[in-house]
C-alpha cells in the first residue's frame with residue numbers, strides 16, 4: 397500500500413548528520429504546529445514548543461550535556477557521545493525543545509513523533525533527543541537552561557527534536573514482526 401502518511405512512518409529514521417542548509421521559516425512553523433496537533437490525555441495539551449535556531453546556544457547546550465556526564469562519571473555515555481564526534485544535537489539547523497507540564501511524558505513523546513513524521517514527509521531528516529534532559533534537571537544548571545530557553549513557570553524539559561536536511565543516507569531500523577500477536 398502506498399500512502400504519504402504510511403510512507404513517512406516507515407521511512408523515518410534517526411538522522412545524526414545534517415547539511416548546513418537551513419529549513420525555511422514556513423516549514424519550521426508548520427513542524428512546530430504538528431506538535432500542538434498531537435493528542436494528549438484529557439486534551440490537556442501539556443506541551444509548549446520552543447524553536448531554537450541559535451547555533452551558539454545549541455553549541456553551549458551540547459558542551460553542558462557532555463560536561464554533565466563527565467562530572468557524574470557516566471563513562472559509557474561519554475564514550476557514546478565521543479563516538480558521535482562529541483555531538484548531542486548533530487549540527488541540525490533547527491531544534492524543537494518540548495517543554496512539558498505535569499510530567500506528561502507520553503504526551504511529549506507523541507508530540508515529538510508528530511514533528512519527526514511530518515519532517516520525514518517533507519523530505520527532512522530528524523532525531524528525537526532525550527539526552528539534553530540532564531542539563532534541565534541537574535540542580536546546578538536547571539535554572540540557567542530553563543531561563544535561557546524561556547520555559548514557562550512549572551514546565552520541565554520533555555524531549556528535543558533536531559531537524560534539518562540529512563547529510564548522507566541511511567535505512568530505517570528493521571522491524572520484528574514477531575512482536576505483533578493477534579487474539580481473535
Ligand SMILES: Cc1cc2nc3c(=O)[nH]c(=O)nc-3n(C[C@H](O)[C@H](O)[C@H](O)COP(=O)(O)O)c2cc1C
Pocket residue numbers: 408409410411412523524525526527528555568569
Ligand atoms: C525518547 C527518545 C529519546 C532519544 N534520545 C536520543 C538521544 O539523546 N540521542 C540520540 O542520538 N538518539 C536518541 N534517540 C534516537 C534513538 O536512538 C533511535 O530512535 C533508535 O536507535 C532507533 O533508530 P531509528 O530512530 O532510526 O529508528 C532517542 C529516541 C527516543 C524515542
